[in-house]
Amino acid sequence: MSLPEKAFPVSWDQFHRDARALAWRLAGLGQEFRAIVCITRGGLVPAAIISRELNIRLIETVCIASYHDYSNQGEMNLLKGITAELSVNGGEGVLVIDDLTDTGKTASEVREMMPKAHFACVYAKPSGVPMIDTFITEVSQDTWIYFPWDMGFTYQEPIAKGHKG
Ligand SMILES: O=P(O)(O)OC[C@H]1O[C@H](OP(=O)(O)OP(=O)(O)O)[C@H](O)[C@@H]1O
Numbered sequence: 001m002s003l004p005e006k007a008f009p010v011s012w013d014q015f016h017r018d019a020r021a022l023a024w025r026l027a028g029l030g031q032e033f034r035a036i037v038c039i040t041r042g043g044l045v046p047a048a049i050i051s052r053e054l055n056i057r058l059i060e061t062v063c064i065a066s067y068h069d070y071s072n073q074g075e076m077n078l079l080k081g082i083t084a085e086l087s088v089n090g091g092e093g094v095l096v097i098d099d100l101t102d103t104g105k106t107a108s109e110v111r112e113m114m115p116k117a118h119f120a121c122v123y124a125k126p127s128g129v130p131m132i133d134t135f136i137t138e139v140s141q142d143t144w145i146y147f148p149w150d151m152g153f154t155y156q157e158p159i160a161k162g163h164k165g
């Protein structure tokens, strides 16, 4: 994967608002979820916000990583799956949460474990959209989303730098 051209930086405030917007949308489905499964590590933060808003206290993790260094996807590395209790009935009634879907590979791997679960993430890129039931904001495939837990303050080059006006 080459370095994405556009940057979409997200502050803590914005992330909290967008995760809460996701909770509102999920609440609007009128479905009772019996548990949350969060896809670590990125899903941990939205899962904390959504579990609070929807009053869901049974939280599980799927521990999976594929981006071994910044923006380069490697092999899927499944470190921990889910308990049998959650995969019963194909994961029906389970809410799966991640921060974002990009290629959709992570979501598709987890969908194999729980085909009937409801998949939600805060941000989505077009290739991942078919794998997700509910998301808040779509960004283009050539955009890299910068999360607040990965960030520090740095100088930003002007967007038009190098362009002749
Ligand atoms: O749709 P995909 O192309 O599969 O990419 C999306 C996944 O990539 C990131 O996780 P990552 O594997 O970097 O691990 P992390 O959550 O521990 O940072 C992100 O949190 C999603 O889980």
Ligand SMILES: [Mg+2]
Residues within 6 Å of the ligand: 039, 040, 041, 042, 043, 064, 098, 106
């Ligand atoms: Mg992740």
